[in-house]
Amino acid sequence: MAEKPEASELSEAAAFSQIVDSEIAAAQRFVALLEREQQMLIKGEVDDLLDLVREKNGIAAELVRLAAQRKRLLSASGLPDDRQGMAAWFAAHSGASSVHSVWSALLAVAGQARELNRVNGELIQERMQNNAQALEVLLGSNAAANLYGPDGQSAPPSGRRISDSA
Numbered sequence: 001m002a003e004k005p006e007a008s009e010l011s012e013a014a015a016f017s018q019i020v021d022s023e024i025a026a027a028q029r030f031v032a033l034l035e036r037e038q039q040m041l042i043k044g045e046v047d048d049l050l051d052l053v054r055e056k057n058g059i060a061a062e063l064v065r066l067a068a069q070r071k072r073l074l075s076a077s078g079l080p081d082d083r084q085g086m087a088a089w090f091a092a093h094s095g096a097s098s099v100h101s102v103w104s105a106l107l108a109v110a111g112q113a114r115e116l117n118r119v120n121g122e123l124i125q126e127r128m129q130n131n132a133q134a135l136e137v138l139l140g141s142n143a144a145a146n147l148y149g150p151d152g153q154s155a156p157p158s159g160r161r162i163s164d165s166a
Contacts, residue, residue, distance in 0.1 A: 013096040016073055016089075020102045023066045027109040030059045034116035041123040 033056050040049060071081035077092070079085035090100055 012073065012077070013093055013099050016070070016096070017099045017102055019066055019070045019073065020099065020106050023063065023070070024102060024106050024109055026059055026062045026066060027106065027113060030056065030063065031109060031113050031116060033059065034113060034120060038116060038120050038123065041120060041127060044127075046127075 033052060037049070037052055037056075040046060040052070074081045074085045074089060077089060079088050086103065090096070090103075093099065
């Protein structure tokens with residue numbers, strides 16, 4: 001006859017599951033913002049990006065807080081607060097298969113967020129390069145090269161000035 005898990009083990013698993021469920025919900029909100037950001041970058045609708053970044057930062061802070069709670073649970077069990085600690089926790093709580101499935105779901109959402117963030121970074125880099133090229137065309141290649149001096153400060157425009165004596 002199989003032994004029943006102790007009440008403390010069940011409450012630890014429930015607490016762990018609750019934290020991971022919260023992490024999943026926050027990570028899914030983060031993914032939704034990353035998807036919205038990607039669409040804005042593709043369409044060139046950058047006016048609301050600052051607000052979106054503020055939202056992303058708020059969710060990122062929430063994710064950090066939740067991860068810290070999860071790590072405290074691992075540490076309280078005498079385990080390292082990394083993937084090896086997670087594997088050891090699952091080995092010690094073999095009856096917590098539902099926690100294992102939510103953990104797998106969290107890893108999947110985190111992978112999706114990482115990929116979206118990578119693509120968005122590339123889109124931002126591309127947009128910055130396009131803006132730099134457009135600025136160079138608008139100012140003339142010589143003037144664009146002299147926008148900033150060696151000290152990083154704005155350099156005065158070339159010595160050419162519009163003469164009002166003409």
